[in-house]
Amino acid sequence: xxxxxxxREYISGLLGKGTRETTRGxxxxxxxxxxxxxxxxxxxxxxxxxxxxxxxxxxxxxVGTPLQDKPGEGTLIxxxxxxxMASPRYETGPPSPDAIExxxxxxxxxxxxxxxxxxxxxxxxxxxxxxxxxxYVLNYDGNLFDxxxxxxMSAILTAKQPRFEDGAAIRDNGLSRIKTNGxxxxxxxxxxxxxxxxxxxxxxxxxxxxxxxxxxxxxGAIRAMQKGLRGAFSVxxxxxxxxxxxxxxxxxxxxxKKVIGE
Amino acid sequence: xxxxxxxxxxxxxxxxxxxxxELRPIKIEAGILKNADGSAYLEWGSNKIMVGVxxxxxxxxxxxQDPERAIVKCRxxxxxxxxxxxxxxxxxxxxxxxxxxxxxxxxxxxxxxxxFPGCEIDIFIEVxxxxxxxxxxxxxxxxxxxxxSGIPMRDIPYAVSVGKDGENLxxxxxxxxxxxxxxxxxxxxxxxxxxxxxLQMDGTLTKDEFARGVSMALKAGEHIVxxxxxxxxxxxxxx
Amino acid sequence: MxxxxxxxxxxxxxxxxIDNATLEDGKSYATVPGLFDDEKESFIxxxxxxxxxxxxxxxxxxxxxxxxxxxxxxxxxxxGLIITRRDSNGPELEVGDVVESIVRSVKRESDKIILILVRxxxxxxxxxxxxxxxxxxxxxxxxxxxxKLLTEGTKSNIVVGMNGIxxxxxxxxPLAVTAINRIQAEAHVAGLTExxxxxxxxxx
Numbered sequence: 146x147x148x149x150x151x152x153r154e155y156i157s158g159l160l161g162k163g164t165r166e167t168t169r170g171x172x173x174x175x176x177x178x179x180x181x182x183x184x185x186x187x188x189x190x191x192x193x194x195x196x197x198x199x200x201x202x203x204x205x206x207x208v209g210t211p212l213q214d215k216p217g218e219g220t221l222i223x224x225x226x227x228x229x230m231a232s233p234r235y236e237t238g239p240p241s242p243d244a245i246e247x248x249x250x251x252x253x254x255x256x257x258x259x260x261x262x263x264x265x266x267x268x269x270x271x272x273x274x275x276x277x278x279x280x281y282v283l284n285y286d287g288n289l290f291d292x293x294x295x296x297x298m299s300a301i302l303t304a305k306q307p308r309f310e311d312g313a314a315i316r317d318n319g320l321s322r323i324k325t326n327g328x329x330x331x332x333x334x335x336x337x338x339x340x341x342x343x344x345x346x347x348x349x350x351x352x353x354x355x356x357x358x359x360x361x362x363x364x365g366a367i368r369a370m371q372k373g374l375r376g377a378f379s380v381x382x383x384x385x386x387x388x389x390x391x392x393x394x395x396x397x398x399x400x401x402k403k404v405i406g407e
Numbered sequence: 408x409x410x411x412x413x414x415x416x417x418x419x420x421x422x423x424x425x426x427x428x429e430l431r432p433i434k435i436e437a438g439i440l441k442n443a444d445g446s447a448y449l450e451w452g453s454n455k456i457m458v459g460v461x462x463x464x465x466x467x468x469x470x471x472q473d474p475e476r477a478i479v480k481c482r483x484x485x486x487x488x489x490x491x492x493x494x495x496x497x498x499x500x501x502x503x504x505x506x507x508x509x510x511x512x513x514x515x516x517x518x519x520x521x522x523f524p525g526c527e528i529d530i531f532i533e534v535x536x537x538x539x540x541x542x543x544x545x546x547x548x549x550x551x552x553x554x555x556s557g558i559p560m561r562d563i564p565y566a567v568s569v570g571k572d573g574e575n576l577x578x579x580x581x582x583x584x585x586x587x588x589x590x591x592x593x594x595x596x597x598x599x600x601x602x603x604x605x606l607q608m609d610g611t612l613t614k615d616e617f618a619r620g621v622s623m624a625l626k627a628g629e630h631i632v633x634x635x636x637x638x639x640x641x642x643x644x645x646x
Numbered sequence: 647m648x649x650x651x652x653x654x655x656x657x658x659x660x661x662x663x664i665d666n667a668t669l670e671d672g673k674s675y676a677t678v679p680g681l682f683d684d685e686k687e688s689f690i691x692x693x694x695x696x697x698x699x700x701x702x703x704x705x706x707x708x709x710x711x712x713x714x715x716x717x718x719x720x721x722x723x724x725x726g727l728i729i730t731r732r733d734s735n736g737p738e739l740e741v742g743d744v745v746e747s748i749v750r751s752v753k754r755e756s757d758k759i760i761l762i763l764v765r766x767x768x769x770x771x772x773x774x775x776x777x778x779x780x781x782x783x784x785x786x787x788x789x790x791x792x793x794k795l796l797t798e799g800t801k802s803n804i805v806v807g808m809n810g811i812x813x814x815x816x817x818x819x820p821l822a823v824t825a826i827n828r829i830q831a832e833a834h835v836a837g838l839t840e841x842x843x844x845x846x847x848x849x850x
Contacts, residue, residue: 153742154771155819168820184455184536187488197441201535203488224497229482230459230531232442237482239498277494279487281533283457284440316491463695463723465758474757477723517653519668519677522697525758526723554653557693557780559677561668562654599654599675636652639679643650643692643834 152349160341166349172389174345174396179295179404181303188316188323189304191404193296196347197286199231202278202296204304206323208268208314209275219266219273223252225280225293232285232348246373251280251293254330254361254369260301265324268309276301276323287347290359290371294332295397301325302405330368331397332361333390342382344389358383360390364398412587415572421584423452428578430567430627435548435638437555443531445556447638449548452581453538456545458552462528471527476520478527481511483545485534491582506542507532513546513566513595513604519559528558539582540568543593546605547631555639563639564604565631566595569620576616578623592617594624598632601625648681648690657682657689664689665697681834692834696722696779696809698761702749705769705807708739718745718763720809721776724752726761737768744769744813746805769805772815775823777830779810784833785826792839796825799846821849 159165169175175196184190189204212220225248227235240248255261266274278301280293305320336346336354346354355376361369367387372378378386415422425431431452440446443459450456466472483506487495499507510532518528530553532545543566550563570580571590585591590610597604612620651657655676657667662674666689669675676682679692698704706718706726716739718726728747730736739745747763754760777785785806786793797804801817814822825842832838 152773155773155815158771166820184488186453186491186536186538190488199440203486203535205488205494207494224487226486226497228459228531228533229529230440230443230446230457230461230533233461233464275494277487279497281486281535283459283533284442286441314493465723465725472757523695523723524754554679555693557678557691557695557778559666559668559695560653561670561675561677563652597654639652640650642831643679 153353156349156353157339160339165343166347171341172344172393174393175347177295177397177400179299179400181299181404188307189300189302191296191299191303193292193299195288195292195295195345197284198288198292199282199284200289200292200296201281201283202293202300203281204300205277206274206304206307206314207277208272208309210271211267211273215263217267218263219275220263221252221256221261221276221278223248223255223278223280223297225251225282227282227285231282235285246371247289247293248280250290250332250359250361250369250371251297252278253371254294254332255298255301257361257368258326258328258330258363260298260325260328260330262324262326272309274306276304285348287349287351288334288345290334291332291345291397294330294361295401298330299401299404302329302401328363329398329401330361330363331394331401332359332369333386333393334359335386335389337376337378337382342378342386344393358386360387362390362394413583415577415584415587416575421577423581427575428623428626430579430630431581433631433634435551435634437551437638438642443552445552445558447548447552447555449544449551451540451544451547453536454534454541454544455536456541456548457533457535458545458548459531460529460549460552460556460558463523463526463558466525466527472525474524477518477523477525479511479515479518479520479530480527481507481514481530481532483507483510483532483534483542485537485541489534489537491538506545509605509607510542510546510549513564514549514553516602516604517560517562517564517597518553519561522559537582539580539585540593543567543595546595547635551635551638562597562599563632563635564595564597565628565635566593566605567624567627567631568593569624571610571612571616571620576620576623578627590616592620594621596625596628598628648683650679650692651676651682652679653677658684658687662687666691666694691780693778694780698722698724698749698752698809700749700751702808703746704749704763704809705744705746705774705805705811705813706763706809708741708743708745711739711741716766718747720761721779721811722809724759724761726763728763728766736766739766739768744772744774746807746813769813769815772803772813773819773823775812775814775826777810777812777826779808781830781833782806782808782810784838785812785829787839792829792842795839795842795846796822799843799850800825818849821846
């Protein structure tokens with residue numbers, strides 16, 4: 146029933162005047178919300194809102210066999226679902242290339258920063274804990290990467306470690322959180338429209354952007370990068386985006402710290 | 408691992424402390440998703456369910472279009488993190504496909520499809536957390552999402568399940584009860600005339616037990632309908 | 647006093663000539679949430695899908711352009727068609743254009759319903775928002791009072807399509823959007839005009 150509205154000329158006009166919808170600046174986020182533990186049956190869960198984008202991350206741990214090249218370590222498995230309820234543009238069916246890229250970019254930042262102590266997931270020979278992170282997009286309005294990373298990171302940091310007893314996973318009260326390295330990875334995504342580089346593009350801006358770049362970092366370093374779409378960035382534009390990322394990621398980390406109780 | 412059947416009823420109380428004909432607590436909220444034409448979030452005991460509906464919109468692909476009426480499409484799916492136990496497989500399995508089909512048929516009965524030839528109405532039911540009775544919860548939530556979107560309907564259906572343990576009939580089975588009961592019968596009702604829109608049964612049931620089970624469901628329906636109506640009507644109440 | 651009714655609620659023990667009612671055994675029942683006045687037998691839908699009528703003014707987005715025949719998406723189950731003659735001096739339209747036009751006729755093709763649209767006007771550079779079709783009459787107001795209030799309070803040019811698409815250009819666009827969203831949310835609460843007047847005054 147809904148039409149895809151076309152606000153290109155209006156948004157271009159605003160950008161020409163140095164502003165955006167809801168009068169935010171080029172390096173500003175929309176309103177961010179983060180709530181934890183909506184799903185107590187999962188080991189960890191978090192819901193992140195970025196403007197009207199709404200994503201839910203759920204974490205489950207399962208007993209599995211280790212990868213051949215890493216026999217003493219558990220693994221992180223990240224998946225995403227672009228639910229058809231989230232946007233008229235999403236359809237039911239197997240994961241699209243967009244969904245797979247989204248999952249891999251979120252996964253890469255968390256993995257590269259060694260957030261999860263995968264050696265602590267070792268149970269016994271040929272048995273390890275696998276950490277499944279599933280990111281569900283409930284409503285789409287742009288910038289899934291940053292919202293997804295925020296939800297996944299918060300769900301992982303607060304995920305409970307089940308016990309292994311008599312060959313089975315036991316999930317009871319009093320479990321402690323899975324072992325992590327104390328760092329927090331967040332990501333900042335930029336879209337390029339009409340020659341302007343904008344942090345946190347919303348759905349209308351994503352429809353117009355020619356290129357996109359995501360930078361994931363923790364307190365110390367860049368942990369993952371991903372450039373997307375047909376257009377290009379100059380090296381200077383990417384360097385500027387890195388500066389903005391290190392500045393803005395402080396706010397994102399403080400939001401995560403606040404909800405996980407640190 | 409023990410396979411012994413737990414005792415489901417002790418001194419007239421069930422494993423979670425409920426009476427035999429007592430529903431779990433239910434909470435319904437309408438209109439929380441921005442893009443969907445209608446939406447509802449429902450908590451029913453530990454079940455947590457999100458529903459989004461779209462339409463009527465042009466049916467796609469073209470060959471599914473019906474020149475006489477709109478078609479209904481339904482997807483019921485369980486999130487891989489929804490269960491207390493292991494991580495599930497993503498994507499609908501055979502069980503989910505069947506539930507999607509019988510749910511679709513519930514709404515084909517009540518939506519005024521003939522007003523929208525060539526169109527489709529999509530119902531997306533995502534079980535975010537499950538504890539037994541998710542199909543009934545999904546139907547109850549989808550009805551709220553549809554009604555609050557302005558899609559014309561003859562009635563607002565609800566659903567609930569009735570189970571059996573030995574001599575006892577139990578209303579609204581949770582997961583543990585569902586796994587070990589002697590029968591489980593989900594039923595969906597159009598409350599205006601108590602038409603049965605969905606009926607499934609698995610186990611052993613006498614005709615008398617069926618009749619008693621239905622009247623148990625209808626009685627519970629009064630409460631469920633009140634909650635559905637409050638969720639739809641809440642935004643129209645004058646402050 | 648009108649009462650709030652929901653789908654399935656009985657409106658009357660007799661047939662009523664109301665779009666949002668269904669007839670069963672000679673009795674009328676509501677099909678969408680609405681306000682029903684038992685004395686006047688009038689029904690105001692609180693939610694509804696837009697159902698086209700002749701002479702409705704609508705706003706749509708051009709989806710397809712071929713040899714002067716344009717398909718227009720209308721926030722509705724049904725597509726609009728604009729057919730221009732080569733010698734006419736109507737506007738040249740492109741895919742993605744926002745266009746205002748009038749419903750000339752509602753045609754039942756072999757497999758679906760198509761709206762024939764006439765007198766197209768291309769709307770440039772504005773912001774397009776969608777609203778609930780059931781709230782359109784409230785946004786326009788009795789004798790255009792509400793839309794006048796909005797235009798004066800925001801200095802924006804505002805065009806409202808009966809199909810629930812609104813186009814806003816110039817003036818204070820964010821204020822106009824906020825005001826329209828507030829009208830949608832509070833459409834059923836008395837004293838709306840006063841509240842919107844105050845809001846627009848305070849925001850200046």
